[in-house]
Amino acid sequence: MASDLPLLVSPQQLLPHLGDDGLLIVDLGKPVVYQQAHVPGAIHLDFKRLQRNTLPAPGLLPEDDGLAALLSDIGLTPDTHVVAYDDEGGGWAGRLLWLLDAVGHTRYSYLDGGIHAWLADGLPTEDTPATARPSDYQLGEKNPRTDVPFEEMLARYNADNVVIWDARSREEFDGVRAFAQKAGHMPGAVHYEWTEPMDKTRNLRLRDLDTLRDELAARGITPDKEIITHCQTHHRSSFSWLVGKILGFDNIRGYAGSWSEWGNHPDTPVEKDLK
Structure with a gap:
């Protein structure tokens, strides 16, 4: 089933x-x-x-x-x-x-x-489009433990029990490249680029899960913290969120506003790691 x-x-x-x-x-x-x-x-x-x-x-x-x-x-x-x-x-x-x-x-x-x-893996494929069978989906209450609204992000980004997982490129994190008015990253955020879990030698399958867990722990991303992922638009960081779920991180959320919101807001603090 x-x-x-x-x-x-x-x-x-x-x-x-x-x-x-x-x-x-x-x-x-x-x-x-x-x-x-x-x-x-x-x-x-x-x-x-x-x-x-x-x-x-x-x-x-x-x-x-x-x-x-x-x-x-x-x-x-x-x-x-x-x-x-x-x-x-x-x-x-x-x-x-x-x-x-x-x-x-x-x-x-x-x-x-x-x-x-x-x-x-040489498995069968089709080239004819499949047609969905539409339903009448009724939205219920949203899960408040999945998305992080801006007001909460601003209030809690530096809390002791929160770790911000920045999934953007190193250049974006350091402030070398910017796709918003502000360049850099949230104070205290941890960088782990969204592509790092992918095994490019195995057709983009996930790398060994224990290795990923150790790499994240070395950067302070551990299941005892509330983990919040973000990138520029919460596209890349949605995969980071998914990786966290696969690793068993139950207390993991995504900041959908991401840097496009944070980096364009007048009241948000920013750090740069320019060498």
Whole structure:
């Protein structure tokens, strides 16, 4: 049964579940890649629908009507088990799973390595688009332990029991590159770039989980803290959030406003690590 799938599912684990009742496989890769080859039965979802796309913080969750329309269009029901993947190592797949978690839907998995790993394993693909069966998804109460609103971020970013996981590039973190009015990072934030967990020698599958856990611990990202991930628009850092969930970090959240909000706000403190 689809509901038996773990949070991190390998291509070989997913293969025998293709066609299961209640399974919804969502491809968030580039349309041209989807058209060439996708997991059998996978529907394609435009990742732009996962964000609000309005300035100054385009990464915020869509408004409720947009959320309900999105989830209805893909055919989500409370019993649906979603498996998400993409062609970039997990950024947009992670963003969909973070969005599902934010609306209280916790039946989901990430296909380790996405389409690259699926193809590398020589598994069957389709090139004909799959059609979703729309539902009438009704939004309930959102999960307050998934998203961090700006006011809370500003009040708690430097709390002793909070660690800020900055998933942007080193240049963005140091203030060498900026995509906002302010350059740099939140005071006390820890840098661990979103691509570091990916094994480029194994088709972007996750690296050894114990190794990742040790690397994060060495930087102060540990499960005894409340961990908050962010990047520029909470695209890259959604994957960081997902990695944390896979590692068993239950107290992990995402700051959807991210640097596009923080770096453009007049009242936010910023540090730079310029050498």
